[in-house]
Amino acid sequence: MPRPKLFTLQSRLLAYFIATCSCLALWMSLTPHHLAYAAEVPTAPDYDPLNRPTLHELTNGELPHIEDANLEGAESGGYAPDFAYLDRSLIGRQAAEVDQLANNEKMEKDIDPGQTLHFVFKEKQLRLRRAVAVPSEALEAPGTDNASGNAEYGGLVQAESDGSTHDEEAGSELRKRQEGSRVWLTANTCRQPMPNENLSTLSKNHPQLVMHVSTSPKNQKPGPDSTKDTLTNITGILFDSGYASFELNATSDVYIGIAAPELEEDWFGSWHFELAASVDGPYHNYNDSDPFLLMIDTDSESALFITYNLSESNKTEEVDKWREQNPFNMYAFAAGDSTPITGMEHSYCALQEQFNANTTKNFTIATSITTKFSVNDFPKTQFHVQGLDAAKTYNGFVVVQGSQEPVEIPRVGTVRGGGRVFQAFNWTTKADDSCQVLFDLDFCDSVAYAVPSNKRYKFNDTALAELYDNQARDYYNNFTKSLAQVACDTTSQAQYSLARTCADCEKDYKNWLCLVLIPRCENYAADDDWLQPRNINMPFPNGTLPFDNNVTAAFNETYRNRFAYSQSRNPLIDDVIQPGPYKEMKPCEDLCFDIVRSCPAQLGFACPNFPGKDGAYGRREAPDTLTCSFPGAVVKLNVVSGARALGRRIGMVVLGAVVVVVGVWF
Numbered sequence: 001m002p003r004p005k006l007f008t009l010q011s012r013l014l015a016y017f018i019a020t021c022s023c024l025a026l027w028m029s030l031t032p033h034h035l036a037y038a039a040e041v042p043t044a045p046d047y048d049p050l051n052r053p054t055l056h057e058l059t060n061g062e063l064p065h066i067e068d069a070n071l072e073g074a075e076s077g078g079y080a081p082d083f084a085y086l087d088r089s090l091i092g093r094q095a096a097e098v099d100q101l102a103n104n105e106k107m108e109k110d111i112d113p114g115q116t117l118h119f120v121f122k123e124k125q126l127r128l129r130r131a132v133a134v135p136s137e138a139l140e141a142p143g144t145d146n147a148s149g150n151a152e153y154g155g156l157v158q159a160e161s162d163g164s165t166h167d168e169e170a171g172s173e174l175r176k177r178q179e180g181s182r183v184w185l186t187a188n189t190c191r192q193p194m195p196n197e198n199l200s201t202l203s204k205n206h207p208q209l210v211m212h213v214s215t216s217p218k219n220q221k222p223g224p225d226s227t228k229d230t231l232t233n234i235t236g237i238l239f240d241s242g243y244a245s246f247e248l249n250a251t252s253d254v255y256i257g258i259a260a261p262e263l264e265e266d267w268f269g270s271w272h273f274e275l276a277a278s279v280d281g282p283y284h285n286y287n288d289s290d291p292f293l294l295m296i297d298t299d300s301e302s303a304l305f306i307t308y309n310l311s312e313s314n315k316t317e318e319v320d321k322w323r324e325q326n327p328f329n330m331y332a333f334a335a336g337d338s339t340p341i342t343g344m345e346h347s348y349c350a351l352q353e354q355f356n357a358n359t360t361k362n363f364t365i366a367t368s369i370t371t372k373f374s375v376n377d378f379p380k381t382q383f384h385v386q387g388l389d390a391a392k393t394y395n396g397f398v399v400v401q402g403s404q405e406p407v408e409i410p411r412v413g414t415v416r417g418g419g420r421v422f423q424a425f426n427w428t429t430k431a432d433d434s435c436q437v438l439f440d441l442d443f444c445d446s447v448a449y450a451v452p453s454n455k456r457y458k459f460n461d462t463a464l465a466e467l468y469d470n471q472a473r474d475y476y477n478n479f480t481k482s483l484a485q486v487a488c489d490t491t492s493q494a495q496y497s498l499a500r501t502c503a504d505c506e507k508d509y510k511n512w513l514c515l516v517l518i519p520r521c522e523n524y525a526a527d528d529d530w531l532q533p534r535n536i537n538m539p540f541p542n543g544t545l546p547f548d549n550n551v552t553a554a555f556n557e558t559y560r561n562r563f564a565y566s567q568s569r570n571p572l573i574d575d576v577i578q579p580g581p582y583k584e585m586k587p588c589e590d591l592c593f594d595i596v597r598s599c600p601a602q603l604g605f606a607c608p609n610f611p612g613k614d615g616a617y618g619r620r621e622a623p624d625t626l627t628c629s630f631p632g633a634v635v636k637l638n639v640v641s642g643a644r645a646l647g648r649r650i651g652m653v654v655l656g657a658v659v660v661v662v663g664v665w666f
């Protein structure tokens with residue numbers, strides 16, 4: 001009879017095993033230090049996180065490094081061993097219906113039309129606020145031999161993993177201890193239903209998800225059919241272009257319902273979304289106030305942008321840090337009634353997914369860190385978009401990648417795991433190839449705007465830049481020879497001026513020279529008053545002339561035959577580059593005043609008087625409008641324009657609605 005034998009053997013073995021375990025348990029409870037060691041090495045086979053409370057009672061605070069948040073977690077889970085299995089099976093069953101959110105961790109879900117998904121953010125998670133910073137530090141430096149840090153990390157994992165072993169007693173105790181925690185609930189739509197080909201639906205808005213929130217135990221499944229006792233009223237929170245956020249002060253479990261509307265005819269598909277709860281700040285973020293970006297200029301196939309300062313330090317290490325890990329990205333889509341991103345413009349995951357999914361798009365966005373466009377050489381992100389179509393409007397978005405370790409950025413604030421999306425902006429490329437954006441010139445390093453060009457150079461910035469740069473360098477070399485003949489570098493008494501030095505003169509001359517030799521260019525169709533038509537007797541690339549010959553003699557005399565209109569200010573442009581008719585934004589007159597003031601009188605600099613001056617220089621007229629060219633001029637995006645600039649320029653494909661001056665570098 002082998003069977004009963006085996007059975008006896010088994011029961012003996014079992015008895016022996018139980019006895020051994022009890023002995024082991026007794027021994028372990030008497031040697032707390034051994035256990036403490038086990039806690040530091042969570043992989044040890046005899047490590048049982050559920051014994052923690054016992055450990056705490058026995059050691060009575062002897063082990064300072066496992067206090068703090070862990071012990072709070074352990075305390076409330078005091079009877080965990082008894083209920084552990086029951087609880088686990090409960091979680092298993094509930095998972096299908098109510099998902100538990102963990103602090104600062106997103107949950108991704110698919111949702112079908114008409115469906116409502118339920119989530120709970122347990123009261124226990126409200127207390128993870130401070131604990132979270134510690135393990136992330138420990139994770140950052142896993143090699144450092146910081147025993148207490150590691151122990152805390154192990155402890156936190158335990159606190160999170162038995163997050164369900166929460167009982168009423170501990171909860172009410174805590175409620176007394178704590179007045180309530182701020183909770184941020186945020187969500188992003190990553191994918192959404194699409195309309196059929198049917199054009200009539202395109203004007204309709206994309207259907208959005210809805211968030212319902214309740215803290216009442218009476219309504220643990222808030223949704224469109226269960227709006228009683230919710231904090232979000234009967235309508236809930238409608239996602240705004242794929243983004244929803246809700247803040248509350250919670251003292252108990254927070255119940256969340258995400259509801260999808262039924263689809264109207266002509267729409268098909270489902271949604272995919274991310275939901276996150278955090279007690280530290282919004283996990284996902286959308287900033288409606290600002291695009292965090294300035295445009296330097298655009299031409300018929302490219303555009304150049306810079307962000308604001310990423311840091312308020314110009315130290316090499318700081319700049320290198322951004323170079324190594326730059327969380328900023330720009331995404332763009334051709335504007336239209338129905339773009340891949342329409343309806344999800346405020347969602348980080350949607351922008352990223354839709355931009356990366358389109359492998360057929362022709363344009364590329366090169367991202368780099370530059371210190372050039374800042375007064376103090378502070379780092380900024382530069383985006384160079386290339387391969388665009390002419391005379392086309394694009395929607396752009398700056399985003400900051402999320403990271404588990406919150407990133408602090410000046411003028412941005414804290415960016416958490418879900419990243420941040422800034423206000424969308426749009427820009428329109430120029431229609432003609434007569435202007436081309438140049439930047440990063442070797443000598444004229446202050447030039448960063450569209451300059452007169454020709455189709456020949458459209459895809460060869462280097463060739464065009466060299467033409468202009470070499471010419472400027474030649475002029476400058478001759479100038480320094482002249483300057484050398486003036487008593488510049490002598491003692492201050494012998495200097496030509498106490499206030500200005502030769503270094504000032506050189507700097508001001510270079511600024512002026514580069515901006516005069518390399519004019520800022522607009523298409524001929526641009527019609528702002530302050531733009532000077534140039535080359536008007538030359539044909540456009542398509543062979544037509546700006547004017548036919550049926551014009552009056554007066555027109556010829558005051559306009560057509562005058563050099564200010566019939567030529568470029570730099571002969572190189574007409575002779576070599578041959579851009580055809582274009583308009584120039586003249587250099588600001590102060591650039592001329594500056595060299596007259598800074599340079600020795602012997603050099604004989606003088607600025608032209610009226611009327612010559614008007615053909616040569618522009619004036620900084622409106623405080624907010626770029627009316628003349630100066631180094632470091634940038635275009636502010638999304639500016640609500642004044643009456644003047646509206647209307648007339650629609651379809652003119654200049655620089656968007658309004659051009660605003662915001663900064664100067666040097």
Ligand SMILES: *[C@@H]1O[C@H](CO)[C@@H](O)[C@H](O)[C@H]1NC(C)=O
Nearest residue numbers: 134137144146147148149150
């Ligand atoms: C160890 O970690 C703790 C908590 O994270 C920290 O306060 C302490 O400064 C660390 N000690 C060392 C030597 O890194």
Ligand SMILES: *[C@@H]1O[C@H](CO)[C@@H](O)[C@H](O)[C@H]1NC(C)=O
Nearest residue numbers: 231232233234235236237246
């Ligand atoms: C709920 O409705 C009330 C009154 O209609 C309003 O004051 C409150 O702001 C609403 N709350 C939310 C979260 O929409």
Ligand SMILES: *[C@@H]1O[C@H](CO)[C@@H](O)[C@H](O)[C@H]1NC(C)=O
Nearest residue numbers: 179180181182247248249250
């Ligand atoms: C949450 O509590 C803070 C103070 O702790 C208070 O300023 C805020 O108004 C409260 N918010 C809500 C929605 O009750």
Ligand SMILES: *[C@@H]1O[C@H](CO)[C@@H](O)[C@H](O)[C@H]1NC(C)=O
Nearest residue numbers: 333334340358359360361362
């Ligand atoms: C990809 O991008 C191009 C150019 O922006 C656009 O015309 C096209 O519709 C996009 N394709 C998809 C599938 O989104």
Ligand SMILES: *[C@@H]1O[C@H](CO)[C@@H](O)[C@H](O)[C@H]1NC(C)=O
Nearest residue numbers: 334360361362363387388389
């Ligand atoms: C991309 O460029 C090619 C060739 O320049 C052109 O034929 C095609 O239409 C472009 N595609 C898009 C989506 O603009």
Ligand SMILES: *[C@@H]1O[C@H](CO)[C@@H](O)[C@H](O)[C@H]1NC(C)=O
Nearest residue numbers: 312313314315375376377378
């Ligand atoms: C670096 O920044 C400081 C101010 O923070 C400024 O005084 C200094 O001139 C800057 N250095 C350069 C090279 O711009």
Ligand SMILES: *[C@@H]1O[C@H](CO)[C@@H](O)[C@H](O)[C@H]1NC(C)=O
Nearest residue numbers: 457459460461462463464466
């Ligand atoms: C750009 O132009 C230069 C000078 O004309 C030429 O040597 C170079 O090959 C061109 N590069 C490209 C990519 O066409």
Ligand SMILES: *[C@@H]1O[C@H](CO)[C@@H](O)[C@H](O)[C@H]1NC(C)=O
Nearest residue numbers: 471473474475476477478479
């Ligand atoms: C610089 O000076 C030399 C000699 O006087 C002259 O031949 C040359 O044309 C000058 N270059 C420019 C750009 O003025």
Ligand SMILES: *[C@@H]1O[C@H](CO)[C@@H](O)[C@H](O)[C@H]1NC(C)=O
Nearest residue numbers: 431432524540541542543544
């Ligand atoms: C030729 O090009 C110019 C500038 O782009 C444009 O204004 C004009 O209408 C064009 N003419 C024809 C006949 O296409």
Ligand SMILES: *[C@@H]1O[C@H](CO)[C@@H](O)[C@H](O)[C@H]1NC(C)=O
Nearest residue numbers: 547548549550551552553555
């Ligand atoms: C020339 O212009 C005048 C007035 O603009 C117009 O009356 C006349 O018909 C035009 N002549 C021709 C030949 O186009």
Ligand SMILES: *[C@@H]1O[C@H](CO)[C@@H](O)[C@H](O)[C@H]1NC(C)=O
Nearest residue numbers: 549550551552553554556560
């Ligand atoms: C104006 O100039 C054009 C081009 O030089 C010429 O063809 C035309 O006859 C001139 N008109 C008058 C009235 O002089």
Ligand SMILES: *[C@@H]1O[C@H](CO)[C@@H](O)[C@H](O)[C@H]1NC(C)=O
Nearest residue numbers: 335336393425426427638639
């Ligand atoms: C560009 O943005 C402005 C507002 O910033 C908006 O009024 C305009 O309609 C947009 N243009 C396009 C083509 O999307």
